[in-house]
Amino acid sequence: MSKSTVLIALQKPTVSTYDGSKRHGKVGAAVVIRNPSGSTVLIKKLKLHDVCSVFQAEMAAIDQACQIIIAKKFSPALILTDSKSSLMELSNHNSTNHLCNNIFKSLHQAKLHNINISFIWIRSHIGISGNEEADLAA
Template sequence: MSRRKFEVLQRGIAQKQCGAYRTVSLNAAMLLTGMLPLDLRVVRWPHCMRPRRCENLLQLAGREVERRASALGAPHPAELMNIGFGILGDQEDLDNNKNYHTRIYTDGSRIDGRVGAALSVWQGDAETKAVKLALANYCTVYQAELLALREATGVALKSKEISFFWIKAHAGLDGNERADQLAKEAAVASKKRPNYDLCPVSHIKRILRKDSLDVWNRGYTRLRRYTFPPHEANASDSRKL
């Protein structure tokens, strides 16, 4: 399919999505909808589906890309455990679930482009262990949350009885607030080598989108340069200034 056919197809879709008249140009309709030209997506976006190819991008500088876990290593569906979780929304809920010898609070944080995770281990009313984990700056807060949960799993497996709870954020619960504080400190103050640095696919998508926008802008600029008469091009440039 030629580039022209791509443009005709995408123009109609973009115009309908933003509710524009049929006379609205392709570029204007795509800008209004936030779309990228299909020819650029076809060339660049397959990288997102092939992690090994992503690692060759110059912007990644050889960083390893996070891969999806293979289903072959997962348990058979009939052998999966049905693990539920409770919800703690206030101090009363927490007091009603204090009959555990060890309690572990986890959190992840992203502040000013820096990412950290932490877990706070409690026995009774006292904290017995605090762990701060640093992640690479391009990691997401979701990766931080999962890293903290993975570390907490190692501690929890030493106990015979395990229960999971989701705790409402900023509800004034000591353990939860402590984990939030530790995660922020890990993100902002940590100077050690990251505990986790696999590049998420979302970061690759941001790189590819920025690269595609640059290519699109250069092509549009060249088109304006060659299609506008000299006096109109100069007038357009003066208006920008």
């Protein structure tokens, strides 16, 4: 089973994590929003088609996280991810991947609303509590 997680650290009182996973042929993702004190504010679970890959689940979760950040007007937001493949795809502004392009659209929407979303890579499974919560939710 392959998994990876993203932590979204916001300067507003919210921290969010996401994860995408594939277990027993089922594919899912989750976005967990927490405040800085560690209390969970929201958990959003996504069920994807069984043929989707973990990468697709990760990208869907990133897009969902971006949409939540925009809807709640959390800015600036820093998305910390252990998914190098997602970050590499997002760094390719000529990507033809439809999930990546959905995220580009979300990031453009964020920019139009003066919401700053940034990304940074972190090591996986190093005990970040939000990371572990998203793992379980996905």
